[in-house]
Amino acid sequence: MTTLSKVSYFWRSAAGGLKHSPFVHFIAITTIAIALFAAGLTRTAGHALDGLLASLGGEVEVTVYLAPELSPEQVEAMRGQLETASGGRAVLVNPDEALGRLARELGDLGEALAQLPENPLPPSLELAVAPERRTPEGLEALAQQVRTLPGVTGVDYGQEAVERLTAIARALRYGGVVAFAVVLFATIIIVSATLQLAIYARREEIEIQKLVGATDRFVKAPFLIEGLLQGLLGAGVALAGLWLFGQLVGPSLASLFSFVLGPSSGEPLVRPGLALELVAAGGGLGLVGSFIAVGRFLRV
Incomplete structure (x- = not known):
């Protein structure tokens, strides 16, 4: 089998795996989407906070x-x-x-x-x-x-105001990092668990592949691609949710906090840099979860 044929087979097998257990993969995609949606909101809030600190810092x-x-x-x-x-x-x-x-x-x-x-x-x-x-x-x-x-x-120099503002910013950043780490860990565990179910559902197919001489890499590759697809789909859903949130809620929030954040509060919620970060994070989450599932529970 040529390299191109193998790659084509891997992607077809991964897509077939998604269709074979739609509910299981739906749970994983939804979990990734929720995690990335929360991460996107946190990044946007951090961006607004940095702008606020910069504007206030310029007035110190x-x-x-x-x-x-x-x-x-x-x-x-x-x-x-x-x-x-x-x-x-x-x-x-x-x-x-x-x-x-x-x-x-x-x-x-x-x-x-x-x-x-x-x-x-x-x-x-x-x-x-x-x-x-x-x-x-x-x-x-x-x-x-x-x-x-x-x-x-x-x-x-307004010592108390500067110290309080800096302390608030530090607490928000540390809290965001801790919360994101917890959500990240939980997401990886859920993605790994869903792929374990997918692997178990296709155990007979895996046994046949091994009997006809398939290598470990050949058997594992489709499941890794499944995890990658889960992550990319989750990132797409998260971006769509952020865009919808920005369209429906963004103008109200921008109007509410414009006196604090200034004109920057009206920036679009989904920026190109943020979109790339979320897509990369989604693909990474899916790959890590699938790698754990394959490594620990696919004994081939």
């Missing part, structure tokens, strides 16, 4: 309050020191500008600030931090370094 600023008695030359020297230490850009905010900004933020109550006998706000430098320094540890280290500089009366 360290406000350095300066002593009023500093001369313009000293302030300029301080600005250069801060930019060198942080790798970012520092902007001077004079007391009048700071008071006007506060009045705008207070709205109608801001008119009361005009009655103050003098401006109580000090000059400050708003420092935009480089991306690699926006971690809680990096910001804390930078704040400690800046506080030691002469002429600095205070440093503020």
Whole structure:
């Protein structure tokens, strides 16, 4: 038998196996589809979370309050020191500008600030931090370094907000990894079990193949292809489900969270990169499950 004939036989046998036990394979395909659908939603949520962190991270600023008695030359020297230490850009905010900004933020109550006998706000430098320094540890280290500089009366960078946001993001990522690992393990076990049933149902055919001299690889190949087909079909169902979810529920979610996630929340749910990942993951799940079933329960 030529190589092309063998390959053709393997695929026909695998397709016949799917038709021979449709209910059993339906369970495996559905399980893979559910797992990949959940993984797709998790990946999309992670993508949105990364976008949120990036947008908020881009707004992280360290406000350095300066002593009023500093001369313009000293302030300029301080600005250069801060930019060198942080790798970012520092902007001077004079007391009048700071008071006007506060009045705008207070709205109608801001008119009361005009009655103050003098401006109580000090000059400050708003420092935009480089991306690699926006971690809680990096910001804390930078704040400690800046506080030691002469002429600095205070440093503020929203420490609690940054730490909470980072902790939430870390918890969501770790939780997603653990949940995906559990679902992945359960999916492999179910796929393996369904193929065991398929192998048992075709045991007489396998015995005949061995009697006429079929090799182990020849007998096992169709079952491995069956697992691959299960995974690819499951990935297709998952992608269809994600697309339908995006069409029916996506606009409502995008409208609901647009004030947090911004315009990126309206991106399509099924992106080309995600589709390739799910197809590859589905094929991998099917192959791993079939390999376990063949290796442990097909004693040929």
